[in-house]
Amino acid sequence: MTIVHTDEIFSCEVSVCSCPGSDSSDWHLDLLRQRLFPASISKPKTAFTFDVLDHFLIDALECKTSAMSFYQKLKRFTNNAFLERVPDRYRELMRVSQLWRDLKHRKWFGLGHDMEQDPGDGGLALFCPACPQPGVNLPADWKVQYDRDTVMRQYVIDGNFTAQHMKMNKPELDVALSDGKGFMVAEVPYQSHLKQYLDSKEVSVYRSWSLLTDQLAINAANINKSNLQSTGIGATAHAWHGCFIPHSVVDFQKGER
Numbered sequence: 001m002t003i004v005h006t007d008e009i010f011s012c013e014v015s016v017c018s019c020p021g022s023d024s025s026d027w028h029l030d031l032l033r034q035r036l037f038p039a040s041i042s043k044p045k046t047a048f049t050f051d052v053l054d055h056f057l058i059d060a061l062e063c064k065t066s067a068m069s070f071y072q073k074l075k076r077f078t079n080n081a082f083l084e085r086v087p088d089r090y091r092e093l094m095r096v097s098q099l100w101r102d103l104k105h106r107k108w109f110g111l112g113h114d115m116e117q118d119p120g121d122g123g124l125a126l127f128c129p130a131c132p133q134p135g136v137n138l139p140a141d142w143k144v145q146y147d148r149d150t151v152m153r154q155y156v157i158d159g160n161f162t163a164q165h166m167k168m169n170k171p172e173l174d175v176a177l178s179d180g181k182g183f184m185v186a187e188v189p190y191q192s193h194l195k196q197y198l199d200s201k202e203v204s205v206y207r208s209w210s211l212l213t214d215q216l217a218i219n220a221a222n223i224n225k226s227n228l229q230s231t232g233i234g235a236t237a238h239a240w241h242g243c244f245i246p247h248s249v250v251d252f253q254k255g256e257r
Contacts, residue, residue, distance in 0.1 A: 009078045039092040053100040102177040122246025124181040159234035183249045
């Protein structure tokens with residue numbers, strides 16, 4: 001079996017437990033008990049240590065390290081002179097890291113031992129901790145103690161037209177593990193909403209050079225690009241603290257559509 005660790009990729013012999021009462025079909029659970037995450041459930045040939053998965057999660061978050069760059073680093077740790085002699089487990093790292101991240105999120109939100117419980121829309125994303133929330137950071141009689149303007153939430157909506165995403169060659173292979181459970185909205189209801197939406201063209205009235213340049217930017221964003229899955233991204237955030245609202249981030253299909 002090929003083991004991927006934080007400073008080396010190596011092979012070792014692993015024997016299936018044949019003790020009385022053991023089930024050979026569940027030996028991937030034995031690997032998990034030893035802090036080894038198997039790349040597959042049925043007859044795994046590759047396993048990643050919990051430490052290397054945690055390292056990749058932090059590297060991707062803080063250093064914006066891609067999976068390819070991270071695995072190339074591990075290959076150089078293993079054999080810096082002959083990289084081609086190191087087993088290629090990049091595809092397995094992509095799959096296992098997504099499973100690891102999803103399991104981590106469910107554990108952090110108290111769902112690690114209850115797989116049947118549905119987190120709900122946005123249930124795996126943190127709401128702004130500083131905003132007024134009844135039952136969280138407001139007293140029971142908050143309606144009496146505070147006036148409406150003090151506890152009122154304010155939101156802002158903004159978009160980024162440069163965060164483009166190209167269409168996949170095989171979109172059926174892109175399986176969502178927590179669709180709509182985080183900051184992004186659920187895909188199927190969102191696409192159903194877009195099919196019912198009718199495009200409306202804006203009337204251009206130029207009174208200054210700045211308005212003209214703004215309209216040109218909008219027209220450029222509204223150009224239909226058939227090779228793109230999304231032409232940008234839009235989100236709702238708290239006006240005071242800048243935290244995104246769970247289940248409120250969407251992909252733009254054509255400009256601001």
